[in-house]
Amino acid sequence: MARYQVILAYDGTLFEGSQRQANSRTVQGDFEKALRKVGWSGSSVLIAGRTDTGVHATGQVAAFDLDWSHAETELVNALNAYLPADVAVREARVTRDDFHPRFDATSRRYRYRLFCQPVRDPLREKLAWRTWPTVDGECLVQTAALLMGTHDFAAFGSPTTPKGTTVRTVIKAEWQSVSADEWQFEVQADAFLYRMVRRLVFVQVAVAQGKASTEAVARSLAEQAQGPRKVDLPSGLAPAHGLTLVEVTY
Amino acid sequence: MARYQVILAYDGTLFEGSQRQANSRTVQGDFEKALRKVGWSGSSVLIAGRTDTGVHATGQVAAFDLDWSHAETELVNALNAYLPADVAVREARVTRDDFHPRFDATSRRYRYRLFCQPVRDPLREKLAWRTWPTVDGECLVQTAALLMGTHDFAAFGSPTTPKGTTVRTVIKAEWQSVSADEWQFEVQADAFLYRMVRRLVFVQVAVAQGKASTEAVARSLAEQAQGPRKVDLPSGLAPAHGLTLVEVTY
Numbered sequence: 094m095a096r097y098q099v100i101l102a103y104d105g106t107l108f109e110g111s112q113r114q115a116n117s118r119t120v121q122g123d124f125e126k127a128l129r130k131v132g133w134s135g136s137s138v139l140i141a142g143r144t145d146t147g148v149h150a151t152g153q154v155a156a157f158d159l160d161w162s163h164a165e166t167e168l169v170n171a172l173n174a175y176l177p178a179d180v181a182v183r184e185a186r187v188t189r190d191d192f193h194p195r196f197d198a199t200s201r202r203y204r205y206r207l208f209c210q211p212v213r214d215p216l217r218e219k220l221a222w223r224t225w226p227t228v229d230g231e232c233l234v235q236t237a238a239l240l241m242g243t244h245d246f247a248a249f250g251s252p253t254t255p256k257g258t259t260v261r262t263v264i265k266a267e268w269q270s271v272s273a274d275e276w277q278f279e280v281q282a283d284a285f286l287y288r289m290v291r292r293l294v295f296v297q298v299a300v301a302q303g304k305a306s307t308e309a310v311a312r313s314l315a316e317q318a319q320g321p322r323k324v325d326l327p328s329g330l331a332p333a334h335g336l337t338l339v340e341v342t343y
Numbered sequence: 344m345a346r347y348q349v350i351l352a353y354d355g356t357l358f359e360g361s362q363r364q365a366n367s368r369t370v371q372g373d374f375e376k377a378l379r380k381v382g383w384s385g386s387s388v389l390i391a392g393r394t395d396t397g398v399h400a401t402g403q404v405a406a407f408d409l410d411w412s413h414a415e416t417e418l419v420n421a422l423n424a425y426l427p428a429d430v431a432v433r434e435a436r437v438t439r440d441d442f443h444p445r446f447d448a449t450s451r452r453y454r455y456r457l458f459c460q461p462v463r464d465p466l467r468e469k470l471a472w473r474t475w476p477t478v479d480g481e482c483l484v485q486t487a488a489l490l491m492g493t494h495d496f497a498a499f500g501s502p503t504t505p506k507g508t509t510v511r512t513v514i515k516a517e518w519q520s521v522s523a524d525e526w527q528f529e530v531q532a533d534a535f536l537y538r539m540v541r542r543l544v545f546v547q548v549a550v551a552q553g554k555a556s557t558e559a560v561a562r563s564l565a566e567q568a569q570g571p572r573k574v575d576l577p578s579g580l581a582p583a584h585g586l587t588l589v590e591v592t593y
Contacts, residue, residue, distance in 0.1 A: 104465040149466055173463055181463035213423050213431035215354040216399055216587070220466065337466070 094160045097168070098188040101153040103180040106219065106334065111144040111153065113137070120144075120180055124155060127175035131168070133159050141194035141341040142201055145288070147333030149220065151183075152202075152340040154194040194341065200264060202281040202340040203290045205331065207298065209274045221275070222294075222335035228301035230270055236297045237266040237278070239311050248313040248326055249293055250286025259286060268297075279339070294331035344410045347418065348438040351403040353430040356469065356584065361394040361403065363387070370394075370430055374405060377425035381418070383409050391444035391591040392451055395538070397583030399470065401433075402452070402590040404444040444591065450514060452531040452590040453540045455581065457548065459524045471525070472544075472585035478526065478551035483518040486547045487528070489561050490516040498563040498576055499543055500536025509536060518547075529589070544581035 101124065109117040113125070125138055141154035161168055165185045172182045206221035208214070209228055217223070240263045247259040265281035278294055299305040309325050351374065359367040363375070375388055391404035411418055415435045422432045456471035458464070459478055467473070490513045497509040515531035528544055549555040559575050 102463075102465055104469070151464075151466060169462060178463075179465045181465050183462055183464070212419060212433055213352075213428075214401075214433070215352055215429045215431050216401060216470065219354070 094158055095187045096156055096158050096190050096192055097161070097165075097185055098154060098156050098192060098194065099169075099172075099185045100183040101155055101180065102151045102183050103149060103153070105144060105147050105149040107179060109146045110148070111140055111142070111150070120150075120153070121155075123177060123180055124172075127172050128157060128159070130175045131159070131161070131171050133157060139194050141198055142338050144336075144338055145333050148336045148338065149334075150338040153338055154198075154341045156188065156192055156194045197343050198284075198341045200281050200283055200342045201285060201338065202265070202279065202342070203285070204337045204339045205278040205280075205290060205294045206271075206335050206337075207276050207278075207294070207331070209276075217275075219334060220337075222332050224298060224302075226302055227274070228276065228298055229303070230268070230276070230301070232301040232307065233268040233276065233278075233297055236300050236307050236310055237268050239307065239314060240266040240280070240293065244314040246286055246289060246314070249296070250289035253284070253287055261286065261289070266293075281340075288330055290336055291330040291333065294335070295329045296326050298331065299327045299329075344408055345437045346406055346408050346440050346442055347411070347415075347435055348404060348406050348442060348444065349419075349422075349435045350433040351405055351430065352401045352433050353399060353403070355394060355397050355399040357429060359396045360398070361390055361392070361400075370400075370403070371405075373427060373430055374422075377422050378407060378409070380425045381409070381411070381421050383407060389444050391448055392588050394586075394588055395583050398586045398588065399584075400588040403588050404448075404591045406438065406442055406444045447593050448534075448591045450531050450533055450592045451535060451588065452515070452529065452592070453535070454587045454589045455528040455530075455540060455544045456521075456585050456587075457526050457528075457544070457581070458522075459526075467525075469584060470587075472582050474548060474552075476552055477524070478548055479553075480518070480520055480526070480551070482551040482557070483526065483528075483547055486550050486557050486560055487516040487518050489557065489564060490530070490543065494564040496536055496539060496564070499546070500539035503534070503537055511536065511539070516543075531590075538580055540586055541580040541583065544585070545579045546576050548581065549577045549579075 103120050108120050111120045113119050113121040135157055138155050138157040168185045169182050207224055208221050210223055211225045243262040245260050252259050261282050263282045267279045269277045271277050300307055305327050313326055353370050358370050361370045363369050363371040388405050388407040418435045419432050457474055458471050460473055461475045493512040495510050502509050511532050513532045517529045519527045521527050550557055555577050563576055
């Protein structure tokens with residue numbers, strides 16, 4: 094018996110999130126079903142990051158204990174043979190016995206994709222948020238710079254434990270232009286609040302569409318340190334289907 | 344009553360091709376249903392390029408006669424409101440009364456996407472062909488160069504009419520590296536043989552994986568001019584889901 098660490102990729106479209114729930118199709122549920130086919134008899138796998146309904150992953154991390162006498166690549170192949178088409182194991186390796194994918198993580202990295210078009214675009218809008226009017230790219234870049242560092246992000250999400258801290262440290266917040274009408278946001282932090290990435294994207298896009306000011310974002314981050322929250326930011330979330338969990342670091 | 348020319352985009356995954364067929368879900372079928380909702384009473388729309396089951400489009404062209412008293416953008420919005428999520432009208436405009444999207448076309452441009460990975464990748468493999476081993480990029484570029492110009496492409500497809508010519512003129516054939524493991528082929532020609540793009544991609548990838556030679560491709564194009572076809576190329580087709588009809592020019 095050894096503890097294995099695997100990297101999971103999934104198209105979140107048809108999953109009700111990553112965490113197992115009764116009567117819902119979840120990534121954890123499908124993954125545990127495949128694991129049982131290769132001899133796993135545990136009660137629950139450990140998963141690094143909770144992803145909401147519709148959110149994708151290319152670098153989700155899971156861990157479990159398994160008695161497996163073949164090579165690690167054979168485990169990848171065996172699990173992929175049992176997993177449905179929208180989820181796959183990308184890598185598997187033996188790790189230390191007390192490895193915990195969530196508590197041991199030092200950072201998480203997410204990517205959010207969006208494009209600006211007034212009409213529907215069936216090929217792109219499954220994995221990216223279509224928004225209109227177009228965004229001011231310079232403005233996205235400037236707003237993202239404000240997020241860097243340690244701040245109280247209470248205006249951008251809820252704590253992940255009751256009464257938990259809303260202070261997080263953002264170590265990367267970068268917008269890249271992918272094509273004439275397409276943008277990609279990469280954000281990495283020690284940890285994220287509940288729905289924080291989708292909220293960050295929504296607010297930055299609102300600013301870049303002239304619906305909110307960069308100053309309001311700066312103020313919302315500064316105010317938290319000084320007292321009660323006075324939100325003057327537009328409320329809302331960027332849709333789940335533009336978001337992908339890309340990497341968890343240890 | 345005026346003739347309208349529209350640009351259609353669709354995710355071909357759940358369609359049995361572009362052309363209407365009884366008892367199958369097709370792009371033409373769904374598009375004609377939406378057109379009837381805005382008052383169209385014709386028997387059949389005209390479509391520029393036939394796409395196979397699973398093939399996508401961002402620039403398919405269709406034409407039809409319609410009595411429409413509002414702006415062209417209103418027609419786009421009205422049709423998109425009735426069309427299902429995987430097909431959309433991107434543009435609509437009035438054209439000349441005898442415009443025919445297929446017979447008037449001067450060229451078609453397709454894009455084929457592939458990536459090289461040994462294991463499944465749920466987020467990418469819906470719209471790109473996953474192949475392994477990896478391809479030699481230099482080799483793809485060299486093989487594509489052979490396709491340029493006017494050749495008898497009999498080794499790469501069937502004529503679109505019985506006993507029709509298999510001579511076509513390729514005006515663009517270009518591989519681009521999109522990321523470390525991802526490639527994109529753009530090919531434009533006056534017209535294409537049946538399944539020609541998927542066959543061209545399959546053969547070029549075989550060459551770039553060391554399973555066939557560049558010389559065999561050169562020979563297959565030269566031989567046709569000199570007499571009976573002697574095929575020494577690997578047989579097969581790249582899968583439909585990597586292919587997109589990008590543009591039809593007039």
